[in-house]
Amino acid sequence: MRVLIVEDERFLAEALQTALRREAIAADIALDGDEALRRIRVTDYDTVVLDRDVPGTHGDEIAAILAREHPAVRILMLTAAARLSDKVGGFELGADDYLTKPFALEELIVRLRSLARRPPAIAPPVMEFADLQVDPFRREAYRAGRYLKLTRKQFAVLDLLIRADGGVVSAETMLAKVWDENADPFSSAPRVTMSTLRRALGPPDLIVTVTGVGYRLGLPEDDDGG
Template sequence: MKILIVDDEQILLDQLRQAFEGQRYMVETALDGEQALDKLFDAPFDLIILDIMLPKQDGLSVLREIRQAGMSTPVIMLTAKVESDDKIAGLDLGADDYLSKPFSLDELMARVRALFRRSGGQTDPVLCFKDLQLDTVSREVAKAGRLVELTAREFSILEFLLYNKNRAVSRFNLTEHVWGDTFDPFTMSNFLDVHIKNLRHKIGDSGHGSIIRTIRGVGYIIKGEDK
């Protein structure tokens, strides 16, 4: 399951990212409405946790825009405001749930689980492509039935590419997902190339019919039929 959390409080974002990743969710974050829209229209998400009070573009306008675009991704709205008008406006625009700040992390987690159940979200934790399988719960990878030992970074790269199967993933989005804000393009520019090379070697990805394809000047893609 992949979640986008949108809030202008960096400390809260970091706390929520850590909590959800600890529950095996894939997490992306955004600090303002414009950044949120860029990410939402760049890659699919299973759930959006969206604060109302945001810089550049507020949460209600973000919600309005994605619903007008036909995006049905479940949305939980967050706000520090207590006025019922905000809640009504969010629900009218298509929000699925609503939580006022400050909130309990346990309550947010419970609402996320309930929303996934109601929306019929993906329950199979195994991502597959041809004879390659990645279990997002046990964090095991197998190729043709043989377990493959990957580092945490290599696993994250493969998981992200498999989740976005048949979609081009830019180098920027991939490094942001794997390294987060710690990635420095000036001193770590070759880190991704080294990890991709090692990952390809470990999963026997070479020659005709390779799994991870390079899109020159863009990034990478896993493309084709599952079988």
């Protein structure tokens, strides 16, 4: 999952970014509305955590632009106002969820996980491939009924692969979605994480290496020779 935090209070924005990274959620920061729009135009975000009252382009306008031009992006709106009318107004602008300041970091993370369960294309809460089952909300994975003890990064990569529905996921995409914009593009992290994930999943191998392109889930007979 990749998240954009739109928040003009730098300390809060950086605290949120740190908390999300600990949960293997890639997070970028925009300190004003204009910067947020620039980032949204060039980066494929899954969710925008949007402070309603940011300088530059107002949060309400950003929400309206997202709803109109990027309908697949979820909006978790933040505000210091607790009035029901403010919340209703936020939802009418296209927000998918709402948090009133101050809030607990744990609640923000749970709400982001919940939003991830409701992608535009309807998907079952528990995703399956062969004898593999992945529950993105509970952060649990099973292979032939066996619970898989995965690190946060391993789970995030597996979640990305199973959501691709057999499509190839490039190392660049993994860096963008599982790590963040500060990740070294020459980093071996995706390859190392993929290797440890393969061991955790056990045989037969369900991860196919597509040489020079990336990785996908597939049965052993589907191996592309990587």
